[in-house]
Amino acid sequence: MKILAGLDVGHVNTKAILMKGQEILGYSTVPTGYDVVAAAQTALRHALDTVGVSRGGLAGIVTTGIFRERMKEPPLDITRTVADYVADAKGASFLSRNSRTVIDIGGNIQKAIRYDQNGNTLDVIQNDKCADGLGIFYTTMAKAIGISEQEMSELALQSTQKVSVAIHCAASAESEAIDLMCQGIDIADVAEAISRFIAERVAAMCTTMSLEKEIVVAGGLAKSKALMKHLPSLIEQDVSILSFPEYVGAIGAVMSY
C-alpha cells in the first residue's frame, strides 16, 4: 500500500503527516515563519525521519492550509492542493466516523464545518475579521504572563474569581488582561478570562450555523482544557476533541489524495 503525505501550512504552524491507507505512520509540526516552503520541507523531513522513510518512498503529497498554493513551487513536487475546509471535513470525518461538524480553532482563523457521512463539506462558517488571530493571541498571552500554553491552561482551571476581558478583539483583550494584572488580579483568574474570551468568540461564530451531531473540535487550541471547559455550555452541545486535533487538516489532505 502506498505512503502519502499531507501538509497543512498554516499561518502559525506547518503540520506534516504520513499515512499508509488508514494508518498514521508519523507526523511533525514546525513554525511556519516567513519561508513557508522551507518550513514545509522541514516538517516533511522530520516526519519522514521519525518513520524512516525516504522522500522517494512517498507516492504523493497533498497540501492544504492558507499557504497551500505556495507549495506548488519546487522542490516539493506536490500532487495537489485542497481548500482548508474541505481537508478539515475529510480529516475530522476520518478521525471520528460519526462526526458531522468540526469546529477548528487555528492560530489565525476559526471555522465550523458541517459535512455528510463521507466528509463532504455541506456548510461552513468562518470568523469575521475582528476575531482574527485568537490562537496567536493565546500564545502571546502565555508569553506575556511568562508561562507555557499548557501551564496557562492548567492555571486557568485553578481560577476562583470571575473576571472578564473585552469580547471584541485579541488586541484589546490582551491590553485588558494586562490591565487586570496591573490591578493585582490573580493570574489564574486572568488566564481563565482569556480562555473564556476565546471560547465565547468561537461559540458566537458557531451559533450562526446549525451544528449537526456529533460535533468534534480540532486545531491547536483544542488542546486547551481551560478553553474546552467552556465550549460545550456556550454552544449548548456536547463536543469531543479529536485525537490529533492540530493534524486534522493534514490528515484530510491525505484523504483528498
Added chain:
Amino acid sequence: MMKEGPDTIIERFHSISENPQEYAKSRQGKGQLLAGYMCTHVPEEILYAAGIIPVRILSSHVSQAMTRSYMHETYCSFSHDCAYQGLAHNYDFLDLIVTSSSCIHMGEAFNVWVRFAGFQEKSFLIPYPHIIETKPAAAFMAASFEEFKQFLEKFVKKSITDGDIERAIRVCNQTRRLLKRLWEFLRSESSPITGPEVATVTLASQLMDKEEYNPMLEQLIQSLEVEPGKAPSGVRLMVTGGACDDPGIFDLIEHLNYSAKLIFIDSCTATRYFWFEVPENRSDKLQAIAEGYIRRIPCPAKDNVPGTGEKKRFRFIQQFIEEFRPDGVVFLYQRFCSPQPMDVVALKPILDKLGIPSTELELDTTVPITQFRTQLEALVEVIKGVTP
C-alpha cells in the same frame, strides 16, 4: 417614627438599580403591567396613563459574545448588551417592549428582541423624528403618540382619558423637578451627596414605579437639606457623552489618587433623561408631551437646528459649564457610537477656548479600569499642574 438618613434611602435606590428585574417582578406580582423601553424618547407619560410602568432596559455588564452572531460587531456595546438582555431571556416577564425610532444601534437592539427573543407579538415602535427642531416635528410626534395611545388602549382594553394623561404628566414632571433639585446639590462646593450617588438615584428613576419613586426621592432631598455638606473637593469633573449605566466608572472618578468630584453628567442615562418638563393643563395633552420632549437636551443622534449647522446640545453644555464650574471634562462614550465623536470633534475646540482640559474614555462591554484610572489621574495632574 425616626426619619431615615440619606444613606439608608440612597442604599435602597442603589439595590433597586442593582437588581432591576427583581424590583420589576415584585411589581408584576401585584398585578402591575410592565413595559420595557430602549430609548428615552419613549413618552413614559402615555404608558403611565395606560396603567403600565415603563422599565428602561439597561446593560447586564456581563461579558457576552453571543450577540455577535445577531448584531454586527460595530454596533456599540451598550446596544449589544441590551440585545443580550433579550436573548438571555432576562426580561421574558415583560408584558411589552417599546422603543421610539432612536439611534440605529439601539434600534438594532430592539430588532433583536422582536426578531430573535420572542417579542414579535408584544412590541411597539413609535415613529419619532430624527430632527426634533423643525416646526412639522411637533405635529408628527403628536400624531404618532396618538397611534401609540390607540395601540395601548387595545392592549389594556380600556380607553385612556385626557385625565389619565394629565395625571401621568404630573407624575413624570414631579420626578423631573425632584431630580433637578437633587442635581442642584452638586453645584455647591460642599454637596451633602456625591455625583455617583446622584447618578445611581437617577438610574433608579428609569427603573422604578414613579409613584413610589417620587416620595422616596422627596424624602431623600429633605434629609439632604439638613445634612452638613461633605468636604469641598479638589478638582471638579464633568462627564459628557453617551449612555453609561456602569456606576463603577463614576465611583472611579471619586476614588482616584487625588481628591476629585463628579459634578455633572450629560448623558441619556443621567441629565438628558429628565432635564425638561412637559407643559401641564394643556387642552391637547399629546401635543403638550411633544412640546416637552422637544425641549430636551437633544440626543446627539437627533440634534440639528434647521437652517444652520448649529447643535442645540452645545448651548446646554455651555450653560452647565457656567452653572456647575467643572475644572475638567471627561468625554465618555461608547466605542462605535457614531453621533458622539461627531460632537466631540466640535466640542473640544470650545473647551480648549475656555481653557478646560479634557480626556476621552471609550466605553466597551468591559471597562479597562487601570487605563481609565490613569487617564483620569493624568487629567487631574494636568489640572493641578503637577511638575518636578
Added chain:
Amino acid sequence: MSGDASTNKRLDWTRAEVIVAGVDIGAVSSKAVILLDGQPCAFSQVTTRRPKESSFKAITAALAKTPLKLEDIHHVVATGRGRTQVPFARKTITEIVCGAAGAVHIWGPTVRTVLDAGGQSCKVIHCTEKGRATAFLWNDKCAAGIGRSIETFADLVKKELTEIGNIALQTDQFSKLSDFCAVYAQSEALDLIRSKVPLEQVVAAYHYAMAKRISTLVARSGVKKDFVIIGGLAKNPGIIGWVEGILKVSRLANKPEWDPQFIVALGAALIADAFYRQQQ
C-alpha cells in the same frame, strides 16, 4: 533584556543628601531609576509578571548595582500601569506627567511634544519648558497593543525584535496594509507572504502601517516642536523613521547614554526628588 541593570560609578552615595527612586511598572516590563542628589546613579529593567513582585525585582536589581539598601532611599515615586501595586512607593504619579518631566530633563526645555510609544499603549503628551504636562491624548481602543503586535509579528516571521526595525528600512517599495488595526495588518501581512512578497517588503509594509496609525494619533493632538519619542518603540528604527517621515517632523535624536525606555522612570525619580526636597 530582562533583568539588566547598570550604574554610574562616579557618584559617592555616602555624601549624597537626597537619595530617591522612580519605578515605572509598565505593561511589558518594569524599570527603576535611582538618583543621588538629582544625579542618575543606577538603572534596571525587568520583564513584568505580577506587578508587585516585578516592582521589587526592578528596585532590587538597581540597588544591587549600588551599596544601597531599600531603606536608604528617601523617597520613591511609582508610575506606569501597575503603579498602584508598588508597596514601597511613597507616591504614585501617572506616566503622562512623568514622561513629560523625564523628556524635558533629558532633551531640555525646548521639548513641547512627547510621543510615548510603549508595548500596550501610545500616548501623546504636550508640555511646557518646565516639563509640566498640559494636555495628552491616549490611543483609542483600536490602536491598543501596537508595540506588542510588532513582537508578535517578529515571531511570526521568525526575526529578532532588534533586527526587524532595520529590515523595515531596507525598502520603500511596498503595498499598504491596513493602518487601522494591528490584527488586520497582521492578517494582510500574512497574505503578502502567501503571494510571495520579499520579506523586507512585508516587514516594511507592516512597520509603515503601525507608524501611520501612531502618526495619526500624534497629528490628531498636534505636533509642536521640539518633538521626542520615548518608550520601547523609540528603539525601533523602522517605526521612528516612518513616524518622522509621515509627520514630516524630525524628532530630537535619542541620547546614546539614555535608553528611551527609562525616561518615564527617570521622570518619576525627578518628581520623587522634588517631593522630598519640599518636605525638608
Added chain:
Amino acid sequence: MAYTLTTWNDFKNYQTTCYRNYLYASEGLRVMGSTWSVLAPLKGLGEDLHLIGGEPHAASTAGTFPEESREDISAAEVAGLGFHSCSYLKLFVGEVVRDKIGITDKTIKEGYPRPDLIWTTHLCSQHSKWYQEVSRRLGGVPMYAIDMIGGGDAEKDPKIVNYVSDQIEEGIHWLERVTGRGFSDELFIKAARNEIKVLVLWGNICALNRHAPAPLDERRFIALFPPAVVDRTTDETVQLYEALLKEVRHMVETGQSVVPDQRFRIVYFGIAHTYGHPEMARILRDAGAEIVASVYTFGTCGNFRGFVGGKWSWDPLDPTWVDELDLSTRRKAITELVKIALGWPTWQGVRSYWALESMARAMVAEYKADGLLLAPSRSCETDFRNGYVGMQRIFKSEIPTVEYDSDQVDVRKMDLPGAQRKTELFVHLMEAHKRRST
C-alpha cells in the same frame, strides 16, 4: 460573446459634467448635500444649480483616486473625526480639510469650492452631522436637513408622508430666504416629474436582469446609476435612461449579456461591490458566478412595486404612469416626490429588519438566485450593515449564504484576504449545493 453597451460614454460624461460644473461654474449656485434627498425643490430656484452629493462623490473619488482617498480619510481622522465614523463622510470631509477636490475626469482642483448652501437629509445617526461638520469648517454654510424617518412601508403611511412633505414645504421657503431667489413652481414640477421618471426607469432596467442570461452585471449597474444619483432632475437624465432601457430590452430579446457565461446567479446585499476589488471579482468570474441583483444598485435610486399585501415585490412600475401623475400643484408634486423617495428599497431597509428580510426573500426568488452574498459595510451603520448578520442566520439553511465584512471606501477596514477566502468558500458552497440538487 460579451455584449458592449453603446450608451456607456454618455453616462460617464453626464456625471463628469455635473462635477465640473460644481467645480468651475462662474454663475449659479453651488449646492452640497446628500443626493439621497429629493432634489427637484432645488431646481425651483433655477436650472443653474450645481450639485455635489456626499455619498456619490465620495464613492466616485474612491474609485478614481484610491491613494488620494486614503489620504482624505486619514486627514479627516487627524482632524478629529471618529475612527469608526462613516468612511464616505471621512473621505468627503477629508477633501474639505485638505482644501482640494478630485472628480471623475481624473482632475484634482486645489481649493475646495465653498457651497452656497447645504440641502440634505437625516436618517442614520450621523447622516446630517457630517454636513454640520462641513458647515462648521467652512465657517457656517446655511444648511437644511430633511428628516426622512424611513423604514418599512413608510411611503404608505400618510402621517410620515405629510411630515416629510411639510418639512420640504418649509424647506422651499428657507431656500427662498437664504438665496434671495424666487421659487418657480413650474420649474420645480418639471424637475419633479423628471426625478420620478428617472427612478422608475432605473427600476425597469434592473427588473430586466430577471431574465437568463441577465443582461447586466453589478459592475455595469455601479457604472450606470451615477447620473440618477448625482442629478436626476434634468431632461437629459430622462433621455439617458430611456435610451438605456431600450438597449437593455433589445439585449434581452436577443439573449445577449455583458457577461454571457452565468453558471451561478448571485443576489448581493452590501455597498462595497466585489468589483471594487479585482482579486475577488476574478474568483467569481472564473466560476461563472455573477451578481445579477443587488439592493444597493437597484434600490438607492430606483423604485419598484414595493410592499403589496405585506410582501415585497421587485416588479417595476410602468413609466407611462409617471407621465399621468397629477403634479399640478406644489403640494401635489412634493407629496408624490416624498412617496417615491420614501419608497426607495435602501431606505425601506433602514431600521426595518422585516422590510430588509422581505426584500431579500423576494429578490432571491424573483431573480432565481443560486446564492446570497451579504457584505455588511463596517462603516455604514444603516441599511448596509444592520440586519445582515441576522439575515445570515435566517437564509443560511435555505440557500448558500456567505457574509463577509467590507467597507464602502475605507480599504483599511475591508478584510480583503478574509473576503477572498469567503468568496472562494461561497463558490464552493454554490457548487456543492448544485451537485446535491441535481
